[in-house]
Amino acid sequence: MSNISVSTNGAKRSTGTKGDVVLEVNDLNVSFPTDDGLVHAVRGVTYELRRGQSLGIVGESGSGKSVTSMAIMGLLPKTAQITGSARLEGDELLGLGDAELSRIRGKKISMIFQDPLTSLNPVYTVGFQLAEAVRVHYPDVSKSEARTRCIDLLDSVGIPNPQQRVDAYPHELSGGMRQRVVIAIAMANNPDVIIADEPTTALDVTVQAQVLEALEKAREEVNAALILITHDLGVIAGHTDDVLVMYAGKPVEQGTVDEIFYEPRMPYTLGLIGSLPRMDEDRNQRLTPVHGTPPSMLNLPPGCPFRPRCPMHQDICAEVEPDLMPIGPTGHVSACHFSDQLEGKAPDDVFAAVATDLSVEAEVEAAEAEAAALHAQEEEK
Template sequence: MSAAPLLEVTDLRVEFRTRGGVLPAVRGVSLRLEAGQTLGIVGESGSGKSVTMMAAMGLLPPSAHVTGSVRLAGRELLGLGAGELQAVRGARMAMIFQDPMSALNPVMTFGAQIVEAIRPHNRDLSARAALERAVELLATVSIPQPRDRVRQYPHEFSGGMRQRVMIAMAVANQPDLLIADEPTTALDVTVQAQILDMLTRLREELGIGLVLITHDLGVVAGCADAVAVMYAGRVVETAGTDDLFYRTRHPYTIGLLGAVPRVEGEFRPLVPVEGAPPTLSRLPAGCAFHPRCGWAIPRCQAEAPELRVVGAVHSACHRAEDLAPEAVP
């Protein structure tokens, strides 16, 4: 009997109850990640990427209604009590949040914050030993002079250095699953590359699974084993990274690829995806992408396509067979 995948999300649905009605933020998402691999989740803001993983972590507010299944190494996480979830978070799965300045406590030193992440899951560890572990972790994420830096505060670090501290806190207990939510946002290109290289190195050294959430397909190009593209709360295409880039069969993915800068081959202007994502409270009938799609047909306005195998990818598009690889910009 084969071992269960590290992370298996099945028909996940998240609705937020607001004064204006119910907002369907995640609509039947299914994902799978094996240990030691990286899954990239890509899409525009509001596509449901972060909400999907926040639901998996049990970090959504009480106004969220979550159904479906989230299994970590075969163990169901949805429905666990607060204490059981607390034991899993940080020890078995951890998250690197999008904005380190707001995620870090501005009045606590880095050492104190890392120790705070370590000791609840290692109660026999003394405060001194935990602080030594914090120094080791800062060195692991390539922060110079870690023994001195451990006594500094968030405002004394640059954005890239704060992000490294967030990574150190996330891997402090060597979790099986690491979720990185837009870890390179607001960082310059050089620092972005360093952070992505570091995440890849830690994944290889620790043997963990990595979920990389981003709006930029270029970010996942060199470090993800597989990619899931989300739009309006649904996965619209998923495939191995090479297959997604060269054999895509969904108009939205084609649009995202057209907006990725290229440094080789003939010069081509960037082509943005026309229009804007739909409002969750007023989703169009049929395929949610059809108002922005140049390949739409009447069926797209009446019937939402299911995710199905088309060539080398899984695509949720009625015209997937017609979208040959050469359609990619």
């Protein structure tokens, strides 16, 4: 493995001790005003991330995974209404201006976006863009030093012939190579936190494994904390320490990988696991899908957002949205009124025997329509 340290002319940044809390997010809420009302995209996300730790954030599309990280990075539009706290090594990120955040982004916290082709500028070589990521934070680094650094980075993430590839344009590289270039840019300045937003989307399985391996190497090389955002539980199982499951903009279960996969205590988590093909199951074994669709984040009805899709719902689920409650002393938490009844349950035990409750879905749709009508009346007044 090539040496990937950054020369800063003697000004070395402390990397801290593995296990120290590097990112602390507390009660993060994000809303977007629209013509139809306020969309509550993120509702009360809280977690701690330690140096060297990897956290997987999972959930269906629209659950608030990416918005959470974009809020931390300061990349949301100015119309976004953000409350709560996000502290990087004790320093508050929310509320900082773009100039202040630009000094932090890419140096202390980096983000790997979903589509590498749109993340890279098509008119500049990958080497130019890698060197720019270094020199914008360390202007004293010479062009020759930056080029050497770029070659080392490309070699570190597994790109063959880095001496030649450094002068290639993005369109001359495959999708997997482009994603590895984006990973190299993210690790260029030895950041404290790397956020990877679905980095393996649209890649075949072989290339996906190579990209994930490059991401693991990046984390190990710079001793960074990693946030891996994905909807693929298979990726989460093999590459993270802890898991945060999100639904309707809110965390519904959090724990270690083993706790989430072997002791899930939220019906939605069980549904996600049941939708995942398994190598140890019979070939003719059918998957256990979660029926229905996620709710609209505009005018959410009262109660548990997962209620219309949950076979276990009862009257209290329509009235009170459950908070995250501890499951034992380990830090495993779940937001379900009946989490104690899920001990030892498999996805088939919860979902297979019960069809979608269409009456509940209709009831929730009626409640949403009523809330929208009341909102429209208030605006008219």
